[in-house]
Amino acid sequence: MATIETVTGAIDAGELGTTLIHEHLRTRDEAVHSQWPGVGTSGGIPERAIEPGGDYGAAVEAAGAAVGLGVRSICDPTAMFLGRDVQFMRRVAEETGLQVIPCTGIYTYDHLPSFFVSRDPDQIAELFVQDIEQGIQGTEIKAAFIKCAADEPGITENVEKVHRAAARASLRTGAPIMAHSRPASDTGPQQVEIFREEGVEPSKVQIAHTGDTDDLPYIERLLEAGVFIGLDRYGLEMFLPYERRNETALSLLERGFAERIFLSADSCATIDWFPHEVIEQMLAAGMAKDWDIRIIHQRVLPDLREGGMSEEQERTILVENPVRWLTGE
Numbered sequence: 617m618a619t620i621e622t623v624t625g626a627i628d629a630g631e632l633g634t635t636l637i638h639e640h641l642r643t644r645d646e647a648v649h650s651q652w653p654g655v656g657t658s659g660g661i662p663e664r665a666i667e668p669g670g671d672y673g674a675a676v677e678a679a680g681a682a683v684g685l686g687v688r689s690i691c692d693p694t695a696m697f698l699g700r701d702v703q704f705m706r707r708v709a710e711e712t713g714l715q716v717i718p719c720t721g722i723y724t725y726d727h728l729p730s731f732f733v734s735r736d737p738d739q740i741a742e743l744f745v746q747d748i749e750q751g752i753q754g755t756e757i758k759a760a761f762i763k764c765a766a767d768e769p770g771i772t773e774n775v776e777k778v779h780r781a782a783a784r785a786s787l788r789t790g791a792p793i794m795a796h797s798r799p800a801s802d803t804g805p806q807q808v809e810i811f812r813e814e815g816v817e818p819s820k821v822q823i824a825h826t827g828d829t830d831d832l833p834y835i836e837r838l839l840e841a842g843v844f845i846g847l848d849r850y851g852l853e854m855f856l857p858y859e860r861r862n863e864t865a866l867s868l869l870e871r872g873f874a875e876r877i878f879l880s881a882d883s884c885a886t887i888d889w890f891p892h893e894v895i896e897q898m899l900a901a902g903m904a905k906d907w908d909i910r911i912i913h914q915r916v917l918p919d920l921r922e923g924g925m926s927e928e929q930e931r932t933i934l935v936e937n938p939v940r941w942l943t944g945e
């Protein structure tokens with residue numbers, strides 16, 4: 617049986633169990649933290665900022681809540697520029713028993729450090745391969761997938777370079793790719809096209825955040841290319857309201873796409889991107905609601921079941937698709 621790398625070691629694919637494909641234990645700006653240690657810890661969510669233990673306490677609380685709801689594993693796509701720290705992730709996994717699957721990759725909408733601007737995709741891929749084959753950040757923890765991103769600026773030269781690097785690292789190692797996308801900027805099909813040009817099997821590719829649109833022709837165009845899609849931002853009302861996310865999910869199930877779908881929240885136990893007062897304004901404006909690692913089990917699954925999702929489809933989405941995407945089997 618195939619194995620899957622987690623921050624606490626490799627597991628058999630059969631041990632993966634119920635998996636949320638896209639949740640972050642901590643999101644923070646790594647450069648700011650490196651230069652001004654301690655600033656902005658506990659992220660921007662006021663009630664979490666006062667929890668004992670700060671970021672770590674919030675991450676343990678989120679991971680523990682997930683375990684309590686029956687989640688056995690999460691993929692944590694915290695890559696470069698999101699503050700990846702695999703020792704932090706391992707501590708949380710050890711304390712809670714949640715299996716946490718780490719990644720390599722670069723999360724950028726355009727900016728790259730000079731180090732990467734002056735290097736080609738193969739040289740960047742080399743670093744991703746190191747993370748996958750040898751270990752991340754001086755540990756023996758190995759990356760199980762590769763993250764890249766395209767957003768409002770579209771497929772800029774730098775974004776394309778990172779996608780090609782991800783593709784080449786995937787071809788060398790067999791690791792799958794998770795590509796953050798922005799349907800409103802039509803990035804998904806362009807991302808798929810780059811991977812196709814590089815020769816990556818579509819079944820190795822997940823176009824994250826496709827659930828930010830309910831434009832079914834757009835979504836079906838991606839699905840027909842053979843990739844997985846993430847309906848993975850439940851709770852982020854500012855991109856698409858909850859009800860429309862569920863209507864889209866049910867339409868896709870009716871059309872027979874259960875084997876290509878993931879459900880997740882893209883939650884961050886803490887995130888430091890915004891000052892507390894801005895977060896408060898955003899919450900007051902309804903930009904996020906129940907945006908939390910619990911939302912899939914507490915709201916989404918019950919509502920989708922009521923809408924007609926079968927037990928078999930639920931198992932396919934939460935248990936079988938993660939194994940197929942991660943292992944290719």
Ligand SMILES: [Zn+2]
Nearest residue numbers: 638640693882
């Ligand atoms: Zn994310």
